[in-house]
Amino acid sequence: MHNRVNISDKIYWVGCNDRRTHLFENYWPIPKGVAYNSYVIVDEKIAIVDTVEKGAMDEYLDNIEAVLDGRQADYLIVNHMEPDHSGSIRSLTERYPNMQIVGNKKTFPMLKGFYGISENLLEVKEGDSIDLGEHKLNFAMVPMLHWPETMVTFESTKGILFSGDAFGAFGTLDGSIFDDELDLDYLEEEISRYYSNIVGKYGSPTQQALKKLGGLDIKMICATHGPVWRTHIADIIAKYDKWSKYDTDEGVVIVFSSMYGNTEKMADNIARQLVKRGIKKIRIHDASKTHPSYIINDIFRFRGVILGSCAYNGGLFPAMETLIHELQNMAVKNHVLGIFGSKAWGGGGVRTLSKFAETIKWEVVAEPAEALCAPANKDYNQCEAIAESMANRLKELYS
Numbered sequence: 540m541h542n543r544v545n546i547s548d549k550i551y552w553v554g555c556n557d558r559r560t561h562l563f564e565n566y567w568p569i570p571k572g573v574a575y576n577s578y579v580i581v582d583e584k585i586a587i588v589d590t591v592e593k594g595a596m597d598e599y600l601d602n603i604e605a606v607l608d609g610r611q612a613d614y615l616i617v618n619h620m621e622p623d624h625s626g627s628i629r630s631l632t633e634r635y636p637n638m639q640i641v642g643n644k645k646t647f648p649m650l651k652g653f654y655g656i657s658e659n660l661l662e663v664k665e666g667d668s669i670d671l672g673e674h675k676l677n678f679a680m681v682p683m684l685h686w687p688e689t690m691v692t693f694e695s696t697k698g699i700l701f702s703g704d705a706f707g708a709f710g711t712l713d714g715s716i717f718d719d720e721l722d723l724d725y726l727e728e729e730i731s732r733y734y735s736n737i738v739g740k741y742g743s744p745t746q747q748a749l750k751k752l753g754g755l756d757i758k759m760i761c762a763t764h765g766p767v768w769r770t771h772i773a774d775i776i777a778k779y780d781k782w783s784k785y786d787t788d789e790g791v792v793i794v795f796s797s798m799y800g801n802t803e804k805m806a807d808n809i810a811r812q813l814v815k816r817g818i819k820k821i822r823i824h825d826a827s828k829t830h831p832s833y834i835i836n837d838i839f840r841f842r843g844v845i846l847g848s849c850a851y852n853g854g855l856f857p858a859m860e861t862l863i864h865e866l867q868n869m870a871v872k873n874h875v876l877g878i879f880g881s882k883a884w885g886g887g888g889v890r891t892l893s894k895f896a897e898t899i900k901w902e903v904v905a906e907p908a909e910a911l912c913a914p915a916n917k918d919y920n921q922c923e924a925i926a927e928s929m930a931n932r933l934k935e936l937y938s
């Protein structure tokens with residue numbers, strides 16, 4: 540018999556797990572996969588909330604059929620138009636031709652643009668609601684969380700928030716659906732990596748959305764990825780609040796780009812000096828080896844950042860260039876920075892990192908350390924000075 544997954548008496552999870560895709564959005568590695576969550580509310584009227592990526596569509600349509608049991612869907616609520624959630628809309632409209640598509644005024648141009656759909660639309664505005672019978676759906680706009688058309692749907696009789704991508708996570712649902720059924724420690728990094736990389740640029744819209752949702756009595760959060768939150772709701776909301784305020788912990792992320800090991804030696808030296816000064820949480824990443832999404836995730840976690848690059852064709856090494864480009868694009872805020880590197884003639888690495896510091900407006904704790912070829916004693920002394928200033932600054936900020 541087909542698995543029907545209840546999340547409440549008459550509300551079902553009809554999502555799919557994707558363990559095949561290597562790169563989410565063709566960029567972010569997802570070693571633990573990802574789930575596309577969609578939900579069906581079976582009442583006098585039937586509403587489907589969001590859909591799934593088109594690669595998962597066959598399984599998805601079967602899941603819906605199993606729940607609908609021959610009935611037709613009346614509404615499709617489109618909280619978010621990104622194709623990993625809107626990819627099955629056209630197939631649903633073909634299967635349920637009378638179904639009305641519920642969205643806001645920014646939803647429908649995208650619906651037409653992506654899928655050529657412009658009929659059977661029902662526009663909702665902030666505060667509008669739809670009665671399904673027993674259940675009542677209320678709509679709130681949360682623009683730029685993380686697209687312009689994003690909205691959330693609150694089912695007010697059960698206190699269920701259908702939150703779109705907000706509170707989502709990478710990682711498949713391996714038999715479990717609810718947060719208290721699964722190993723949250725195993726998923727922890729995938730939850731924060733999802734926030735930092737997908738939502739992270741939109742700290743201020745996230746803050747506004749949290750304020751707006753603050754008054755609701757939320758008993759369950761059904762996001763479009765990751766677990767259904769019912770036990771750790773306060774926890775995940777507190778995390779979103781912290782992350783979207785760029786509030787970080789005491790610790791230092793050292794990222795280096797090095798071809799022949801000179802810059803890397805400086806990274807190790809700085810780390811040792813930090814430890815000697817009582818900094819325990821240190822993460823060293825080689826920008827060539829570790830995908831930026833993991834590095835950015837650590838940068839969202841820790842206040843201190845120390846970046847080092849060899850000089851490369853008059854500028855930065857490409858892997859470091861990519862990282863700082865992403866940090867600038869996301870406008871990550873509120874860090875203290877150290878800079879180091881190595882050159883063999885006119886340099887370029889340290890110089891570009893210093894420009895980056897000005898653009899992103901992070902506080903630089905000390906003069907950069909820049910070795911000419913292999914680091915000499917004076918360069919290690921400067922590495923020590925960076926570590927000393929960084930440790931002092933962190934102690935000041937966290938004492």
Ligand SMILES: Cc1cc2nc3c(=O)[nH]c(=O)nc-3n(C[C@H](O)[C@H](O)[C@H](O)COP(=O)(O)O)c2cc1C
Nearest residue numbers: 797798799800801802849850852853882883884886
């Ligand atoms: C392809 C290539 C391009 C380089 N471009 C520059 C440059 O523009 N300016 C400079 O001072 N050194 C340049 N260098 C020299 C390296 O930056 C220098 O050897 C440095 O010590 C390498 O550090 P690493 O051992 O951490 O890789 C270049 C080296 C290579 C291999």
